[in-house]
Structures are given as C-alpha cells and as structure tokens.
Amino acid sequence: xxxxxxxxxxxxxxxxxxxxxxxxxxxxxxxxxxxxxxxxxxxxxxxxxxxxxxxxxxxxxxxxxxxxxxxxxxxxxxxxxxxxxxxxxxxxxxxxxxxxxxxxxxxxxxxxxxxxxxxxxxxxxxxxxxxxxxxxxxxxxxxxxxxxxxxxxxxxxxxxxxxxxxxxxxxxxxxxxxxxxxxxxxxxxxxxxxxxxxxxxxxxxxxxxxxxxxxxxxxxxxxxxxxxxxxxxxxxxxxxxxxxxxxxxxxxx
Amino acid sequence: xxxxxxxxxxxxxxxxxxxxxxxxxxxxxxxxxxxxxxxxxxxxxxxxxxxxxxxxxxxxxxxxxxxxxxxxxxxxxxxxxxxxxxxxxxxxxxxxxxxxxxxxxxxxxxxxxxxxxxxxxxxxxxxxxxxxxxxxxxxxxxxxxxxxxxxxxxxxxxxxxxxxxxxxxxxxxxxxxxxxxxxxxxxx
Numbered sequence: 001x002x003x004x005x006x007x008x009x010x011x012x013x014x015x016x017x018x019x020x021x022x023x024x025x026x027x028x029x030x031x032x033x034x035x036x037x038x039x040x041x042x043x044x045x046x047x048x049x050x051x052x053x054x055x056x057x058x059x060x061x062x063x064x065x066x067x068x069x070x071x072x073x074x075x076x077x078x079x080x081x082x083x084x085x086x087x088x089x090x091x092x093x094x095x096x097x098x099x100x101x102x103x104x105x106x107x108x109x110x111x112x113x114x115x116x117x118x119x120x121x122x123x124x125x126x127x128x129x130x131x132x133x134x135x136x137x138x139x140x141x142x143x144x145x146x147x148x149x150x151x152x153x154x155x156x157x158x159x160x161x162x163x164x165x166x167x168x169x170x171x172x173x174x175x176x177x178x179x180x181x182x183x184x185x186x187x188x189x190x191x192x193x194x195x196x197x198x199x200x201x202x203x204x205x206x207x208x209x210x211x212x213x214x215x216x217x218x219x220x221x222x223x224x225x226x227x228x229x230x231x232x233x234x235x236x237x238x239x240x241x242x243x244x245x246x247x248x249x250x251x252x253x
Numbered sequence: 254x255x256x257x258x259x260x261x262x263x264x265x266x267x268x269x270x271x272x273x274x275x276x277x278x279x280x281x282x283x284x285x286x287x288x289x290x291x292x293x294x295x296x297x298x299x300x301x302x303x304x305x306x307x308x309x310x311x312x313x314x315x316x317x318x319x320x321x322x323x324x325x326x327x328x329x330x331x332x333x334x335x336x337x338x339x340x341x342x343x344x345x346x347x348x349x350x351x352x353x354x355x356x357x358x359x360x361x362x363x364x365x366x367x368x369x370x371x372x373x374x375x376x377x378x379x380x381x382x383x384x385x386x387x388x389x390x391x392x393x394x395x396x397x398x399x400x401x402x403x404x405x406x407x408x409x410x411x412x413x414x415x416x417x418x419x420x421x422x423x424x425x426x427x428x429x430x431x432x433x434x435x436x437x438x439x440x441x
Contacts, residue, residue: 220280
C-alpha cells in the first residue's frame with residue numbers, strides 16, 4: 001500500500017467529511033489511482049459489514065431501572081413525598097372511577113368528565129412501552145407492509161385501526177400487536193425512527209376529536225395523546241418530542 | 254478543539270433540572286451503554302460503569318449549557334471507562350496505539366464481506382484492537398458520530414480523527430481476515 005490518500009483523504013471522503021474542494025480533488029485523483037479505487041471499495045464493504053452487524057447493544061432494562069432509582073435519590077424532591085403524591089393520586093383516581101360509574105348509573109345527572117384526558121395513565125403507557133422492548137415482545141405481526149398489518153387485526157378486535165406506513169417521512173412501520181391496557185384490548189402500531197421504536201396505542205372512542213396534547217415526559221420517555229375520527233391514540237417513545245410530534249401529525253391527517 | 258466543560262458537580266438537582274436531564278440526556282442511554290460495552294468488552298462491567306457515568310452526568314448537568322447532549326454524555330462515559338480500565342485492567346491501556354503500519358496486502362471487498370458476515374467473529378476482531386482504535390470505530394460506524402463529535406468525545410484533535418479512523422479500519426480488516434476461521438461445529 002503506497003498511495004498516501006489511502007491513509008488520509010480517502011477516509012474523509014468515505015465519511016462525507018471533506019469540504020467541496022478537497023472532495024473534488026480526491027475524486028480527480030480517484031479516476032487515475034487504481035489502488036485508491038480498490039481500497040475505497042474495501043472500506044465501503046467494511047462499513048456495510050459493521051453497520052449490518054448488529055454489534056450495537058442496547059442498555060438492559062435493569063440498568064434503566066437502576067439509573068432511575070439513582071436519579072430519584074439525587075433529585076431534590078424527597079422520594080417519600082413523591083410516593084405520598086402517587087398514593088394520593090391513586091386514591092383520587094379511584095374516587096374518580098367510582099364517581100364516573102355513578103354518573104353513568106344515573107344518567108340524568110349528566111356527565112362532567114374531563115373530555116380531553118387520555119384513557120390510560122402515564123405509568124400504564126410507559127410500562128407497556130418498556131414491556132414491548134423486551135426480546136420477542138415488540139410485534140405479533142412483524143411487517144413493513146400496511147396491507148399485511150391491517151388485515152391481521154381483523155377478527156382480533158371489534159374495530160379496525162387505521163394502519164399507514166410513513167417510511168418516506170422517516171417513520172417506517174415495523175409491525176403491529178395486540179395489547180391490553182387498563183383492562184381494554186388495544187391495537188398497537190410499531191414504528192421505527194432511526195434506532196428507536198415508537199408504540200402507537202389505538203382504540204375506539206365515542207368522544208369528540210381533540211388536538212394532539214402537549215407531551216408528557218417520564219423516565220426519559222415521551223408520550224402524546226389525541227383523538228381523531230372516533231379513534232383514541234397514545235404514542236410513546238424515547239425519541240425527541242419533535243420527532244414524536246411529527247409522527248402524530250402524520251397519523252392525524 | 255477542546256472538550257466540553259463538564260462544569261461543577263452538584264449533589265442534588267431540583268425537579269425541573271431532572272426533567273430537562275430526562276429529556277436531553279437519558280435518550281442517549283443506549284449509545285452510552287454501547288460505547289462502554291465495547292470499551293470494557295463486558296456487559297456486566299458496562300452496566301456498572303454506565304450507571305456511574307450517568308450519575309456523574311447528572312451531577313455535572315448544571316455545567317451543560319446546551320449543545321450536543323449525546324457528545325457531552327459520551328465524553329463522560331468514555332472518561333469513566335478509562336478510569337475504570339486504569340484501575341482494573343492497566344495492561345489493556347498499554348496496548349500500542351501508534352504502531353507503524355507495515356504495507357499490507359490489500360483485502361478484497363468480497364473476502365471482507367464473507368469474514369464480517371459472522372457477528373461473533375466481527376465482535377471478536379473488534380475486541381482485539383487497542384481501546385483507542387476501538388472507540389473511534391464504534392463512534393463512527395455504530396453511533397454515526399461526526400469527526401467533530403469524535404474529537405470532542407475522545408479528546409483528540411479534530412485533524413487527527415481521519416488518520417485515527419484510517420488506522421483503526423486497517424487494523425480491523427487485518428484482525429478480521431487473519432483471525433482463524435472458527436465456524437460452528439459441523440454436524441455429521
């Protein structure tokens with residue numbers, strides 16, 4: 001190996017890190033240098049081998065949990081206070097459930113539920129999302145074809161969730177699965193954004209449409225909720241809020 | 254280019270800072286773990302070291318004034334890994350970095366594609382490289398970092414990222430094509 005370019009500019013060229021003039025200079029050199037042409041091909045082969053390798057390893061769930069516990073310890077709000085808060089929240093939620101049932105049992109009293117609230121708690125959504133990331137849990141029907149995923153739900157649910165692939169917009173459909181959230185059967189559409197997965201939980205609703213709600217954030221996961229044309233949607237992921245919102249808007253159309 | 258200012262540590266952050274940390278830094282946990290895993294060559298050790306690095310990042314978070322959160326976090330992870338290696342496996346860090354490259358018979362793309370098709374073999378080849386070569390490859394090829402990010406994370410001048418990658422790639426090709434081919438046991 002003798003050509004100096006193989007140890008320098010060739011790599012900048014391969015990595016898209018040369019500026020326009022150096023890139024053009026290298027391309028001119030490449031036309032006449034057989035060695036560089038061959039090395040470039042080899043380097044491209046090595047790159048594709050590495051990128052297809054599956055060598056990238058994700059953090060185990062146990063690590064996420066440990067980090068969360070450590071962060072709790074290092075955050076100013078005393079943990080005890082937060083537990084108390086969640087305990088009160090649980091009590092309040094129970095009262096709300098009882099009250100809601102009471103409203104329905106006596107219809108003449110009318111309904112005053114918060115019409116925009118998501119049907120699930122943040123904890124339910126995030127637990128379902130984390131559960132889906134465990135090996136073998138992500139999809140029941142792994143397919144990037146919406147015409148495979150949509151019919152798959154047929155006969156398994158009493159509604160037909162809208163299934164669309166947005167690969168051209170950077171959100172490729174990975175598949176679908178059935179899940180049970182808060183005691184209700186829901187359809188889940190799974191999308192991939194770069195290396196991240198997004199779960200979109202879908203179920204029917206009789207409530208009127210709502211806009212896409214401002215995001216919630218917990219344990220490093222984002223979620224969004226909205227209702228559109230008789231369907232209720234909750235999207236959960238560890239992608240950025242902007243990305244998640246983009247997918248929500250695509251689904252909302 | 255100098256590294257990021259890691260700022261002054263603080264033991265306790267308030268709820269708002271915690272939410273900002275969860276939004277900006279926590280999404281890069283996978284990248285953090287992946288870098289540690291390839292630097293330490295062990296999932297178990299990487300769990301401990303990533304956890305320690307995350308906690309350090311949290312404590313230093315006040316010193317992070319926006320910018321590239323992933324590079325900021327990976328720099329902390331890398332430093333934590335090297336501290337751990339110095340303490341637990343000092344021999345590893347003595348592996349030569351600036352080895353003179355002998356002219357090598359160049360490898361054909363086909364040979365490489367076949368040799369690299371086996372994940373185990375590719376992983377083992379990567380692990381035979383000195384940590385400083387391993388990290389630039391992991392950052393570039395597995396995490397898709399730019400030269401600027403690699404320079405910030407590994408504290409090497411941006412001008413030398415290109416040549417470090419060139420050498421790392423050549424070492425990996427050599428390790429990959431010279432390693433004894435160990436296929437799955439043949440069944441009769």
